[in-house]
Amino acid sequence: MKGFILSFKSEFYKSRKTFGFWGAIVLPVAIVGLIAILTFFQSSKVAHTPGMMLWLGYVGIVSGFMGNLLLPFYIIFIAYSVNNIEHKADTWKTLFTLPISKWSVYAAKYFYAMFLVFLCLFLFYALLIGTGDLLGMLKPSELHFSDYNIAAYLGEIYLKLFLASLGILSIQFLMSLVWADFLKPMGIGLLGIIAEIVANVSKWEYVYLIPYAHPFLVLTNLREATRSTITGKTPGAMPSLSIDIITREVWVSLVFAVVIFFIGFFIVQKKSVK
Amino acid sequence: MLGNKRKSVVIQTDGLSFTFGNQQVVKSVSLRVPAGSIFGFLGPNGAGKTTTIKLLLNLLHADSGSIHIFGQEIKANRIAVLGQIGSLIEQPAIYAHMTGRENLRNRALLLQIPHSRVEEMLALVQLKAAADKKAGRYSLGMKQRLGIALALLSDPQLLILDEPTNGLDPNGIIEIRQLLMRLVKEHGKTVFISSHLLGEIDKMATHVGIINNGEMLFQGSLEELEAMSKPLVQIEIEGNPAEAAAAITSKGFTVADVEQDTLFVDYLSKAQMGEINTLLNQKGYVVYSITKVQKDLENLFLAITQKANA
Numbered sequence A: 001m002k003g004f005i006l007s008f009k010s011e012f013y014k015s016r017k018t019f020g021f022w023g024a025i026v027l028p029v030a031i032v033g034l035i036a037i038l039t040f041f042q043s044s045k046v047a048h049t050p051g052m053m054l055w056l057g058y059v060g061i062v063s064g065f066m067g068n069l070l071l072p073f074y075i076i077f078i079a080y081s082v083n084n085i086e087h088k089a090d091t092w093k094t095l096f097t098l099p100i101s102k103w104s105v106y107a108a109k110y111f112y113a114m115f116l117v118f119l120c121l122f123l124f125y126a127l128l129i130g131t132g133d134l135l136g137m138l139k140p141s142e143l144h145f146s147d148y149n150i151a152a153y154l155g156e157i158y159l160k161l162f163l164a165s166l167g168i169l170s171i172q173f174l175m176s177l178v179w180a181d182f183l184k185p186m187g188i189g190l191l192g193i194i195a196e197i198v199a200n201v202s203k204w205e206y207v208y209l210i211p212y213a214h215p216f217l218v219l220t221n222l223r224e225a226t227r228s229t230i231t232g233k234t235p236g237a238m239p240s241l242s243i244d245i246i247t248r249e250v251w252v253s254l255v256f257a258v259v260i261f262f263i264g265f266f267i268v269q270k271k272s273v274k
Numbered sequence B: 001m002l003g004n005k006r007k008s009v010v011i012q013t014d015g016l017s018f019t020f021g022n023q024q025v026v027k028s029v030s031l032r033v034p035a036g037s038i039f040g041f042l043g044p045n046g047a048g049k050t051t052t053i054k055l056l057l058n059l060l061h062a063d064s065g066s067i068h069i070f071g072q073e074i075k076a077n078r079i080a081v082l083g084q085i086g087s088l089i090e091q092p093a094i095y096a097h098m099t100g101r102e103n104l105r106n107r108a109l110l111l112q113i114p115h116s117r118v119e120e121m122l123a124l125v126q127l128k129a130a131a132d133k134k135a136g137r138y139s140l141g142m143k144q145r146l147g148i149a150l151a152l153l154s155d156p157q158l159l160i161l162d163e164p165t166n167g168l169d170p171n172g173i174i175e176i177r178q179l180l181m182r183l184v185k186e187h188g189k190t191v192f193i194s195s196h197l198l199g200e201i202d203k204m205a206t207h208v209g210i211i212n213n214g215e216m217l218f219q220g221s222l223e224e225l226e227a228m229s230k231p232l233v234q235i236e237i238e239g240n241p242a243e244a245a246a247a248i249t250s251k252g253f254t255v256a257d258v259e260q261d262t263l264f265v266d267y268l269s270k271a272q273m274g275e276i277n278t279l280l281n282q283k284g285y286v287v288y289s290i291t292k293v294q295k296d297l298e299n300l301f302l303a304i305t306q307k308a309n310a
Helices: A002-015 A019-041 A051-089 A102-138 A151-178 A183-201 A211-231 A248-270 B049-056 B078-082 B100-111 B115-124 B140-152 B170-187 B222-228 B241-250 B270-282 B297-309
Strands: B009-020 B023-029 B032-034 B038-042 B064-069 B085-088 B158-162 B190-195 B207-212 B215-221 B231-238 B255-258 B262-266 B286-294
Touching: A002 A019, A002 A051, A002 A102, A002 B100, A019 A051, A019 A102, A051 A102, A051 A151, A051 A183, A051 A211, A102 A151, A102 A248, A151 A183, A151 A211, A151 A248, A183 A211, A211 A248, B009 B049, B009 B190, B023 B049, B023 B215, B032 B190, B038 B049, B038 B170, B049 B064, B049 B158, B049 B190, B085 B140, B100 B115, B100 B140, B115 B140, B140 B158, B140 B170, B158 B170, B170 B190, B207 B222, B207 B297, B215 B222, B215 B297, B222 B297, B231 B241, B231 B270, B241 B255, B241 B262, B241 B270, B270 B286
Parallel strands: B038 B190, B038 B207, B085 B158, B158 B190
Antiparallel strands: B009 B023, B009 B032, B009 B064, B207 B215, B231 B262, B231 B286, B255 B262
């Protein structure tokens, strides 16, 4: 365990000046910042929107491109970035001659990549809530964010998105670990995303078996569930929004993550460092 | 083969073999590196030095044979063994986006070594002034020095260095040599150092192993290697050296080499040297000098590796 913690700290120390780490911060700050600024200047257009609908519209802008585009590409980049530090510096040979178990070195790297994905999603969540509340305070007469509390619901969505992204992360992590160049994991990742889009468009019934489809499925299923909750509500009452976190696509994502994580370790254990 | 002074063996391999694809690059290598020695592991480029080093560090897995370091089998005691080794393999592995100091601190973090040791190492390899410069901007020599500092950081009992003076200027080479000799003499460390240049090794090594095409051709102390070199009589003359050589041969002596105005004859005894001198004088040659010489190690090394290639 000590080896794992030391390796994890070292991963942070090594990456703290790289775009891999700062991407996890800059991406949500830039995107949410932009949405907040646009909402601020166009507040008159949504002046009569009730709190809940305002929130759903506000957080929905990110969800619109998170599933198909942002999250899968971000994961491809993070998995590459965490492994590329060693490929570029030719330091695998050094890492594996330290008196630290291979398991600790491998697991720390994997969990650090997972941490960066978590950090990025957490910042999206926190910044969406924070900027929404701030906008409500800055323009209370037009932006009625304070009428509804979406924090718990949005938290569940982002937790579910995180779990649904672990399947892709495992696949991309393994490819980036084995191959030093960016093109192979990027190319295969891109194919995965295209396969997911095609399967979704053609409404393939087993689309949930494709890991690259999981974030998208989380958000599409959610949109339908939210719509039916809102349309089915008692007139005049505020609907209560909630989601099932562990659904079929999340299960498949977790199974992929665990199985590929162990396959990756087996490869590291057997692989010669050239 | 090794001297009797040997107290214990730090590195011991038996029948170590390794194959890359169809090519066997290490052939049944049995190394014996004594404690407290500087073991020069010599061989031309591509002889199998780096592969052997990677086998010793458990980065590659041998097809057959065994490796014991400090008496412990490497595979079964990987972490315990690696904890006593500092290594530098091929080009130093350095994070280019981090400064020299950060590279050392990262390693110190992993090995739980205090920051004061990082500063000591920076001073030792004379990188204090460049410590906050990005390592990617270092010259090859500076990178090499940082690589050596990284290897020394944990104060290991055994240093395994693969061509550590690559890219260093003559001063840098001398500094590293002195440093390694000091580590062995004053701190009782053992150094296993590979090189393709004998000249670099013979000034500091106590023991030598020569490898070529994956096979160990020689292993022993430097004195044992020198003893293999046959002494010669070097004769500097005025006159036709080829004719002089013929005259010497006619007396039953073996002429080993003929240069522009110098002859080399296999040494037998002092009396033989006198005899040759008299002979050449009688034949009208002016003898400027006649001395007993030892074949230098460089030539010996070449002779050993060339004989194996033939």
